[in-house]
Amino acid sequence: MDIIIFTHPTFLGSESMPRYAQMLQKGMLEQGHSVRFWTAKPFFYRIPSPRSAKKWLGYIDQFILFPIIVKFQLLFCNSKTLFVFADQALGPWVPLVKKRKHIIHCHDFLAQKSAFGTFPENRVGTSGKLYQAFIRRGYKKGSNFISISQKTQNDLHHFLGRIPKVSEIVYNGLNQTFLPTKNITDVRNEQSTLLNIDLSKGYILHVGGNQFYKNRKGVIELYDAWSKTIDNPIPLILIGSEPTQALIELKKKSAKAKHIHFCTKVADTTVQKAYQGASVFLFPSLAEGFGWPIAEAMASGCPVITTNEAPMTEVSGNAAYFITKRPSNESDLKAWLQESIIVLDKVVALSIEERQTIIDLGLENAKRFDTKKALSHIEEIYSKI
Numbered sequence: 001m002d003i004i005i006f007t008h009p010t011f012l013g014s015e016s017m018p019r020y021a022q023m024l025q026k027g028m029l030e031q032g033h034s035v036r037f038w039t040a041k042p043f044f045y046r047i048p049s050p051r052s053a054k055k056w057l058g059y060i061d062q063f064i065l066f067p068i069i070v071k072f073q074l075l076f077c078n079s080k081t082l083f084v085f086a087d088q089a090l091g092p093w094v095p096l097v098k099k100r101k102h103i104i105h106c107h108d109f110l111a112q113k114s115a116f117g118t119f120p121e122n123r124v125g126t127s128g129k130l131y132q133a134f135i136r137r138g139y140k141k142g143s144n145f146i147s148i149s150q151k152t153q154n155d156l157h158h159f160l161g162r163i164p165k166v167s168e169i170v171y172n173g174l175n176q177t178f179l180p181t182k183n184i185t186d187v188r189n190e191q192s193t194l195l196n197i198d199l200s201k202g203y204i205l206h207v208g209g210n211q212f213y214k215n216r217k218g219v220i221e222l223y224d225a226w227s228k229t230i231d232n233p234i235p236l237i238l239i240g241s242e243p244t245q246a247l248i249e250l251k252k253k254s255a256k257a258k259h260i261h262f263c264t265k266v267a268d269t270t271v272q273k274a275y276q277g278a279s280v281f282l283f284p285s286l287a288e289g290f291g292w293p294i295a296e297a298m299a300s301g302c303p304v305i306t307t308n309e310a311p312m313t314e315v316s317g318n319a320a321y322f323i324t325k326r327p328s329n330e331s332d333l334k335a336w337l338q339e340s341i342i343v344l345d346k347v348v349a350l351s352i353e354e355r356q357t358i359i360d361l362g363l364e365n366a367k368r369f370d371t372k373k374a375l376s377h378i379e380e381i382y383s384k385i
Contacts, residue, residue: 001033001382002078006093007086009062011042020105021086023175027375028382038073040066063092070096082382088145088156091138101385103144103166108289109155110213112136120328121286122212144385146378148172148290151311168381171315172290173371176268180276180301180363187277194270195237197261202234202279204348205302207271209241213287216243218326220250220260222284225337226344227256234279234348235259239266275300280347283312284340286325291315295369298362303347303355317368319361321347 007021008014025035043065044057070093083102085094089111094104114122115132124132136159144166147153153169181187185200192199204223208214216238227233233256243251243262251260266274275281281297283306294315297304306312308322316322323340327333350358 001028002081003028003033003035003084003382004077004081005035005037005084005086006090007037007039008090009040009042009058011045011058011061017087017089017107019175020107023173023371023375024084024086024105024378027371028379031375031379033379038070067093067096074100082385084382085139085142088139089135091135091140091142094138095141098141098143102142103146103382103385104139104142106145106147106152106156106289108148108152108287109159110287110289112159113155113287119212119286144381146170146381149311149314151314152289166381166385168377170374170377170381171369172292172295173374174292174295174299174366174369175371176272176296178272178275178296178299178366180299180359181273184277187273191270191273191277194273195261195263197235197237199235199237199277202348203277204234204236204344205239205274205278205281205297206237206283207239207274207281207293207296208283208285210244210247213285214240215284215286215326216240216247217250218284218286219282220247220254221326221333222282222337222340222344223260224254224256226341227254227259229341229345233259235261237261237263237274237278239263239271239274272300275302278302280305280344282344283307284323284326285312288312294320295366299366299369301359301363303350303358304362305343305347315369317361317365319358319365321358 005021005024008017028035040062042061044060045054047057049057083097083100085104088104088106112132115124115129140160143164145156145164146168147156150169153167157163188199206219210216223236236259242264251257254260275297281302281304283293283304285307288311291312294304294306298319304320305323306316306320307325309325321343323343324336327336
């Protein structure tokens with residue numbers, strides 16, 4: 001096959017989507033297919049300007065200049081070329097090839113749902129709503145889709161208002177090597193030295209950015225409430241983006257602030273070790289498209305606590321402990337904390353045998369998320385189209 005993958009411009013600073021596109025490229029190249037990337041280049045974006053203007057200059061590159069370039073390049077593409085959109089957020093480009101062979105990968109519709117006021121935690125302004133409508137008008141012109149979870153597929157069908165010609169589900173494959181450790185003591189000692197934190201007795205781990213749905217606020221609130229019930233609580237490690245000022249202030253208010261640690265610019269190998277050494281992986285997301293860290297933690301032999309809603313339940317299977325979603329109504333927060341503390345305390349206090357049982361369930365569950373199997377399934381769908 002001759003495959004052209006539309007992907008996000010590098011100047012947008014996204015990491016997960018380019019990584020996903022590179023996984024597609026590598027997998028299809030290994031199967032002997034021809035693969036090229038098409039994306040907008042930073043022409044207007046390079047113009048020296050205030051930060052507030054950069055977004056709009058980037059829009060000119062993406063939605064005015066790039067479509068002109070694509071229309072010219074299409075003159076040299078044969079009728080059998082398959083056009084792959086690595087993300088449905090690239091919807092504005094879909095009409096350019098809607099009459100050609102194409103497929104759209106769908107990850108999550110959280111931004112789309114936010115524009116409709118689904119999440120009180122993430123208010124969207126008028127310009128944001130118009131932008132999401134622009135994206136939606138684009139991908140609705142598509143005919144063939146691959147979703148990363150049943151939840152994402154359900155959301156896709158809702159926004160399309162129809163069942164498309166092709167609508168398949170292919171679970172994400174783990175794009176790094178995650179393995180359980182044979183000696184958790186050594187891992188914790190190694191992490192203690194690397195992060196300059198005493199982690200010898202274990203720690204609670206969270207991995208994620210500052211997006212509203214990652215619920216870092218809820219992680220800190222839950223840890224703070226739980227730590228008040230313990231004389232000497234194990235630390236909380238939050239690996240990911242630089243914390244917002246609001247998160248920093250929330251940490252300062254905690255009676256156990258010295259036990260809360262934000263770790264940024266952490267290497268992939270360190271994240272892998274962090275999963276291995278954690279007492280529990282705490283992932284109380286408000287929503288997800290898939291929830292990669294759940295599978296990563298399980299594949300690393302780490303017990304998981306996550307939210308009892310799809311797709312977290314879909315990814316976790318029967319191998320996690322569940323808590324309810326953090327309420328948007330602050331008056332209900334106390335009850336949520338009390339309920340969640342019980343679960344967290346239970347997992348931290350697991351016996352060796354109980355811990356091994358949940359680890360074994362997690363390792364078995366994580367086998368579902370195999371990159372080679374995912375790419376093989378994707379290739380079959382590409383070929384069918």
